Amino acid sequence: MTDQPLSTIPGPIDPPRRLLMGPGPVDAYPGVLRAMSAPLVGQYDPFMTATMTETQELYRGVWGTTNDATLLIDGTSRAGIEAAILSLIRPGDRVLVPIFGRFGHLLAEISERALAEVHTIETEWGQVFTPSAIEEAVVRVKPTLLTLVQGDTSTTMLQPLDEIGEICARHGVLFYSDATASLGGNPFEADAWGLDAATAGLQKCLGGPSGSAPITLSDRAVEVISSRKKVEAGIREPGDPSSPDFVRSNYFDLGMILDYWGPRRLNHHTEATSMLYAARECARLLLLEGRDAVIARHRRVGAAMLAGVEAMGLRVFGDVSHKMSNVVAVYIPEGVPGDTARAAMLEDFGIEIGTSFGPLHGKVWRIGTMGYNARPDAALQTLVALEAVLRRFGAAVPSGAGVDAASDALAGS
């Protein structure tokens, strides 16, 4: 065996300094990165199992729930979505998906893969659904499961969920929500709002890296999941129920994952230790600052960013009264080359802002103020850079107007 020539071996990882002000991922809290460098322990080390239990309790606080079944799925947010949908849907089940952006389409697509009979209703991008529109569809479709995004980053809209659980309960429908973009930056009350399942990720308002998906499941959801268990000789105990419609994924079989996180600690995959540390630290920091205080910080800094871009003369996309606190979409001014200007933000100022998808592609930028970056200094720096870049590309932006308006908003709140 010959050694690789030294000149072809890259140096240690050394990323450029960035300020990530897009719709996610965002910079992680420094404490989260420190937690990830903590030493590893074995899968059944008492420290490991205690840390898992501790993390479950922390996330009950984050979700606003007393659900026993509150845990992490290893993988990005989409892993949590797949685990929830694959485990809750039996082939042929009717599923209702109200779609108000890109991630609603994702819920419909994953439901199709789960062999559901998928029914969708759609609203224009930039709007949300009224509870009565959802109830009308529930009555018409009679689904077993309603899947609904809370905050769709593609449009920045926040779907109100507080009346939906009651509608679902009245019609005997399970209620699942993808709260990836919104959790931690906007109110979420899993129990008070009647959620049966909800999933998230770390890389938005929770201020961690992508790679772990917090999930919480009501007792009703756990009953459905438990009724679909598959007997596996040598792993399952004799007497475990075996169902012909068991979940057709091993990795995302929530029944097995629940047995791994539960008191029996039955072996499934090897919990991603460093991601567990990260997820634990995200929740710990949120609860230490206070859940309401973190939400208020997102609201305050988000309002300052909104005031700033409006004062610069930028037109904001969508129904602002239903916007998530942590992200805003602005129309790219006439004549400004969107991609080139965005590249200048990154290359000249080290600041990343977001592009857009689907019908908004090339039309709006999305600017986030979330997690660790929901800070006045991060918002003000972004506005300064944005003004300079817009002006360089010929937009008539009043000098200092964005920063002044944002500072006023921060001072007044």
Ligand SMILES: *Cc1c(COP(=O)(O)O)cnc(C)c1O
């Ligand atoms: C950002 C986002 C995701 C991201 O999923 P990943 O698998 O972590 O990339 C999912 N859902 C919503 C609503 C999001 O905003």
